[in-house]
Amino acid sequence: MKQTNVLGLEAPLVHAIAAVRRRYEESHGEKSDISLTTLIGPPLISELKRRHDDELTEDASDVIYALFGSLAHEILRGVADGMEGYLVEKRLYANVRGWKLSGALDIAYYRHQDAGYRLDDWKVVSVWEALNGPKPDKTAQLNCLAEFMRRNGYGPVNSLRLVYLFRDWSKRKAQRGEHPPTQVQMVDVPTWTSEETNAYLDARVRLHQEARALRDDAIPLCTPSERWEAEPAYAVMKTGRKSALRLLPTLDEAESWKAKNGGTHIDVRPGEPTRCLSFCAAAPVCRFGKELLKPKDELLENLKASLEIQGTALNSPKSEEHYYDKVFNRGTAP
Numbered sequence: 001m002k003q004t005n006v007l008g009l010e011a012p013l014v015h016a017i018a019a020v021r022r023r024y025e026e027s028h029g030e031k032s033d034i035s036l037t038t039l040i041g042p043p044l045i046s047e048l049k050r051r052h053d054d055e056l057t058e059d060a061s062d063v064i065y066a067l068f069g070s071l072a073h074e075i076l077r078g079v080a081d082g083m084e085g086y087l088v089e090k091r092l093y094a095n096v097r098g099w100k101l102s103g104a105l106d107i108a109y110y111r112h113q114d115a116g117y118r119l120d121d122w123k124v125v126s127v128w129e130a131l132n133g134p135k136p137d138k139t140a141q142l143n144c145l146a147e148f149m150r151r152n153g154y155g156p157v158n159s160l161r162l163v164y165l166f167r168d169w170s171k172r173k174a175q176r177g178e179h180p181p182t183q184v185q186m187v188d189v190p191t192w193t194s195e196e197t198n199a200y201l202d203a204r205v206r207l208h209q210e211a212r213a214l215r216d217d218a219i220p221l222c223t224p225s226e227r228w229e230a231e232p233a234y235a236v237m238k239t240g241r242k243s244a245l246r247l248l249p250t251l252d253e254a255e256s257w258k259a260k261n262g263g264t265h266i267d268v269r270p271g272e273p274t275r276c277l278s279f280c281a282a283a284p285v286c287r288f289g290k291e292l293l294k295p296k297d298e299l300l301e302n303l304k305a306s307l308e309i310q311g312t313a314l315n316s317p318k319s320e321e322h323y324y325d326k327v328f329n330r331g332t333a334p
């Protein structure tokens, strides 16, 4: 993937970002068929990035977050490496369905190796990542790493934790109860059995292997949750009024609210695919992402087409207008 520098950032910063990116990609692809992070992610994203690497670009200013994460990891690794009782930044491998998988653990703590480990994952993140609890992919990642440890002879892994280091924490907001009480937070992650983890690994590898054999346009689209799509909302509307009388999370609730309080009809407002719009590097070469990134005068028709691709339909002109506004106002159209 080519790196651009639209802000004209100074060379040392741009080179530092490029080095972080290069090291990340090398470490993830090194000596393996697929990295754990890629395995857990959607096959469509990984295949498109792999096949269209030369066509894709990423601006240096969009990956500053990676530099922050890397700085924290470097310092923690430097301090913890060699300390008694800690296994730090270890890359591990496992074979599944004929593929060699690789994954790196951040830090595993043990009092006695035979008594087992506590595996921690350091995350430099926004507070929003922590407010809704660990995401399913983080739970999967830690459990898979625990399985890699078992397979590589490191003894039992008894507990898993995410250690959040918040990059946007505010003491004022914490005092108002809007942010976590401290800038670091440790969250226990549910553990899976070895059988459950191996079944998960097997299913993920099969999915990626199948995608590798398909043409771009035949690979299944990322699911709504993989597109970080919010749940749809149901708007109780009144003819002649532009805004909704009430927005509700289900059609049943919207219908019963309308029966009690009035309104003429209900519009569906689909959740916007946040990842496709703002965070997917493969969007310019993805059939779904391309539709969303087209210029304004083509957007509405293309949006309808892309929703049809995923089997969803907008049910009224008002829904179309609302979705169109949301997408266009985000400035995603070139």
Ligand code: SF4
Pocket: 042, 044, 045, 048, 221, 222, 226, 227, 273, 275, 276, 280, 281, 282, 283, 286, 287, 288, 289, 290
């Ligand atoms: S644009 Fe959306 S659907 Fe396409 S690869 Fe990216 S996340 Fe998946």
